[in-house]
Amino acid sequence: MPSGTEALLRAALGPSAARVYLPILARFEERGRSGLVWSPRAALGNLAWLVYWRLWDAVLVQSILTVAGAGALGWLWARADGVPMGVRFGMAVAVAVLWCAVPGLWGVAWLHGGLRQRTVAAVEDADTFKEALEHLERSVFVWRPRGYVLSALAALSVVLLVWGAGQLLRGTAESDEPASAALLRSTPPPSISPVATPTPAPAPAHERTDASPVVDKLVSVIESPAAEPAAERVLPAPDLSGVRPRVRGFGVNVGLFSVVANAERAKARLSGAGLPVLDDPVESARGPLTRVRVGPFDRREDAEAAAQKVRALGLEARVYAP
Numbered sequence: 001m002p003s004g005t006e007a008l009l010r011a012a013l014g015p016s017a018a019r020v021y022l023p024i025l026a027r028f029e030e031r032g033r034s035g036l037v038w039s040p041r042a043a044l045g046n047l048a049w050l051v052y053w054r055l056w057d058a059v060l061v062q063s064i065l066t067v068a069g070a071g072a073l074g075w076l077w078a079r080a081d082g083v084p085m086g087v088r089f090g091m092a093v094a095v096a097v098l099w100c101a102v103p104g105l106w107g108v109a110w111l112h113g114g115l116r117q118r119t120v121a122a123v124e125d126a127d128t129f130k131e132a133l134e135h136l137e138r139s140v141f142v143w144r145p146r147g148y149v150l151s152a153l154a155a156l157s158v159v160l161l162v163w164g165a166g167q168l169l170r171g172t173a174e175s176d177e178p179a180s181a182a183l184l185r186s187t188p189p190p191s192i193s194p195v196a197t198p199t200p201a202p203a204p205a206h207e208r209t210d211a212s213p214v215v216d217k218l219v220s221v222i223e224s225p226a227a228e229p230a231a232e233r234v235l236p237a238p239d240l241s242g243v244r245p246r247v248r249g250f251g252v253n254v255g256l257f258s259v260v261a262n263a264e265r266a267k268a269r270l271s272g273a274g275l276p277v278l279d280d281p282v283e284s285a286r287g288p289l290t291r292v293r294v295g296p297f298d299r300r301e302d303a304e305a306a307a308q309k310v311r312a313l314g315l316e317a318r319v320y321a322p
Helices: 003-013 015-031 040-045 047-052 056-078 085-125 129-175 179-186 213-222 260-272 300-312
Strands: 250-257 277-284 287-297 318-320
Touching: 003 015, 003 085, 003 129, 015 085, 040 047, 040 085, 047 056, 047 085, 047 129, 056 085, 056 129, 085 129, 250 260, 250 277, 250 300, 260 277, 260 287, 287 300, 300 318
Parallel strands: none
Antiparallel strands: 250 287, 250 318, 277 287
């Protein structure tokens, strides 16, 4: 690499970064083109690293990829009901690896292109080579504090995006709890006490005169003091006031809501779409919940069609069988 080009790149990088990246950029200059080189700093720094080096085109591309990946994962966890949990985790890991691999492999090549543009512009604007070097050094010195601040803001935005996705997934998992599981956990099975079978009363004497010897023997046993009839116990009727009858037919589970206002809004949206709405209170370990369903339907095809309408409203929809 010519000494003049090396001096310009060193001035554009700064003393500390030149020790890390200048040997790689020298190889690019000798080959006449950039190439793929793994950079842990670019992979881990990601958007913050790109912002610090003022690679704005790369920042735009990586930001679009970040939002698209987060949106795809959000849809996968919130809408793809039939996808197994292992596949969801695998795709989430794949997106995270790809998100780090793109800047990790192409970051230094993007840096080389950006530095070449800055050095060419500095040489064109300066009257002498020394003035071009001074301009590049001054630009690095002035930008460094702002670069640190903007890089920290970029890293914070990524953290907030990940945190928001986690909250969305947690809320989806809570609202998608099967209603049968909540009922099994909250409603204890009724206890059943054994009912004593009453012993038949002995027949009158005038009815036993013509009976067979076997009947006489049975009557004598019944009339003995050891075989006195037990008192009949009558069980009170169970309290079924809090148990709602099961709705027959196919239906669509929309969700369990801990806030009554949210359940009412969901019911209003479903009713506005012309769907039959069912709701009932459910007691759970988290407190009182409101279960919202759509149905009932005689055929599963009608329930599937209703589920599509529910998803079009932005709500959860899971078809259940009778």
